[in-house]
Amino acid sequence: xxxxxxxxxxxxxxxxxxxxxxxxxxxxxxxxxxxxxxxxxxxxxxxxxxxxxxxxxxxxxxxxxxxxxxxxxxxxxxxxxxxxxxxxxxxxxxxxxxxxxxxxxxxxxxxxxxxxxxxxxxxxxxxxxxxxxxxxxxxxxxxxxxxxxxxxxxxxxxxxxxxxxxxxxxxxxxxxxxxxxxxxxxxxxxxxxxxxxxxxxxxxxxxxxxxxxxxxxxxxxxxxxxxxxxxxxxxxxxxxxxxxxxxxxxxxxxxxxxxxxxxxxxxxxxxxxxxxxxxxxxxxxxxxxxxxxxxxxxxxxxxxxxxxxxxxxxxxxxxxxxxxxxxxxx
Numbered sequence: 643x644x645x646x647x648x649x650x651x652x653x654x655x656x657x658x659x660x661x662x663x664x665x666x667x668x669x670x671x672x673x674x675x676x677x678x679x680x681x682x683x684x685x686x687x688x689x690x691x692x693x694x695x696x697x698x699x700x701x702x703x704x705x706x707x708x709x710x711x712x713x714x715x716x717x718x719x720x721x722x723x724x725x726x727x728x729x730x731x732x733x734x735x736x737x738x739x740x741x742x743x744x745x746x747x748x749x750x751x752x753x754x755x756x757x758x759x760x761x762x763x764x765x766x767x768x769x770x771x772x773x774x775x776x777x778x779x780x781x782x783x784x785x786x787x788x789x790x791x792x793x794x795x796x797x798x799x800x801x802x803x804x805x806x807x808x809x810x811x812x813x814x815x816x817x818x819x820x821x822x823x824x825x826x827x828x829x830x831x832x833x834x835x836x837x838x839x840x841x842x843x844x845x846x847x848x849x850x851x852x853x854x855x856x857x858x859x860x861x862x863x864x865x866x867x868x869x870x871x872x873x874x875x876x877x878x879x880x881x882x883x884x885x886x887x888x889x890x891x892x893x894x895x896x897x898x899x900x901x902x903x904x905x906x907x908x909x910x911x912x913x914x915x916x917x918x919x920x921x922x923x924x925x926x927x928x929x930x931x932x933x934x935x936x937x938x939x940x941x942x943x944x945x946x947x948x949x950x951x952x953x954x955x956x957x958x959x960x961x962x963x964x965x966x967x968x969x970x971x972x
Contacts, residue, residue, distance in 0.1 A: 675699075687752070692751070693724060694791075695775065698782065709770075710771075716902030718894050798897070804839040816882055836867065
């Protein structure tokens with residue numbers, strides 16, 4: 643979907659002209675990324691793939707390379723996100739430099755080779771950026787590779803343990819419970835992913851409210867996975883994956899507030915307000931679900947005592963730095 647260059651991802655007005663203006667340097671980096679990613683004969687690449695490749699290349703450039711500072715990012719739902727990159731890609735589409743191919747399942751982009759972009763002043767910084775983009779594109783031929791590698795640079799490991807590993811498996815598990823009520827048993831691999839998510843949750847004060855809400859969800863998810871799942875009410879099985887996704891969305895709103903490039907500082911007031919609203923709504927939904935869920939205790943004895951205490955008494959661990967290097971032997 644094409645974005646309005648005057649709006650943020652949440653639909654709020656942009657306050658800085660730099661995000662709306664065509665930037666030849668950013669458009670040149672987009673051109674290089676698309677050309678390198680389609681060099682093997684691929685028909686086109688997704689926006690997500692372009693965005694992640696440019697972020698990885700940017701992170702590899704030295705701080706004194708001025709190209710790096712044109713590519714302004716913030717951390718959000720699917721990792722690093724850039725309104726300026728998206729806006730410039732849309733401008734390239736409008737000018738006919740990039741062609742969009744849409745299907746029912748995807749939207750891909752390729753450079754229109756017969757059209758010429760406006761000249762970009764060359765120099766050591768831009769040449770270095772072009773080389774780095776080419777190397778990153780070669781190392782990340784699939785969007786899955788690019789996403790995984792960007793997540794490894796995330797400010798919190800929770801991007802991997804919760805969003806990339808636990809959440810997708812849990813959502814599929816709940817769907818399977820709903821579609822085949824008989825013969826579905828606890829998936830111990832998903833339980834392990836849940837344990838990792840509990841252990842890896844960042845324990846900084848800024849996320850304390852969200853942490854408490856997540857731990858309430860973890861109590862329900864833990865009990866649901868360890869009990870005879872087919873006997874759980876249909877409403878609960880439908881609610882849990884929705885809450886699982888909502889927990890991630892709320893967390894991403896909070897991360898955006900604290901992990902963004904300076905170009906986005908003008909958004910801080912709106913971002914904080916949005917985070918507070920989303921968190922309040924999430925807390926209400928979690929409480930309603932817990933009322934329906936009832937007892938969250940389990941009869942099984944195989945729950946690690948440390949993880950059990952974190953789930954049942956999260957307040958005891960709020961200011962303890964949790965790391966798998968310390969808490970769990972991998």
